Amino acid sequence: MTLQSVKDAKSQAKILRKALSAQGTSITHAQALELIAQQNGARDWNTLQAKLSRSEPQAFHLNDQVRGQYLGQAFTGRIVALSKLGPNTQLSLRLDEPVDAVQFESFSNLRRHIKAVVAPDGRSPRKTSDGTPHLIIDITGD
Structure with missing residues (x-):
């Protein structure tokens, strides 16, 4: 058996x-x-x-230049901090130019850090x- 990812391992455990349950032996997922x-x-x-997590490719890296949309507004910036949260990643972005987090005409809330x-x-x-997702990062590299 060759596992490529944590997801594969969890799938195998489920199978x-x-x-075993079909044969009358009940075990927990753990x-x-x-x-x-x-x-x-x-x-x-x-x-x-831990071994499988290290071998999985990471989509985001510290100091990567990124672009995308935040609350529907285009931005460019840099990843200044990140941490894994299961399959997801928590990112802190420092934007090159601030974006307005409010769509109300008589009020603005400019953000340079997301x-x-x-x-x-x-x-x-x-x-x-x-x-629409709050944050969309273009990971295509185009």
């Missing part, structure tokens, strides 16, 4: 748990993860997860009332 780790030569699930969580596709799970 194992289902197969126990299934531990068994998958052992089958792949790791001491425990935490060790396997902190948000984005999925691997560069889109934030948080959305505006019309369903």
Whole structure:
């Protein structure tokens, strides 16, 4: 068995748990993860997860120049801090030019620094009332 990612390992654990349940053996998801780790030569699930996480490509890196849209407004900037939150990444961006975080004509709130969580596709799970992600980072490199 060759696992490429944490997602693959969790999928295998789910399949194992289902197969054992069909044979009358009930185990928890945590126990299934531990068994998958052992089958792949790791001491425990935490060790396997760490190993797989290190080998997964990261979409974002410190000091990367990025561009995209924040609350519907185009921006360019630089990643000044980041941390992994499961499959997502929390980013702090320093914008080259401030963007207005308010769409009300008689009021402005200019921001030069944005902190948000984005999925691997560069889109934030948080959305505006019309369903548009708060932050969209262009990860195509174009």
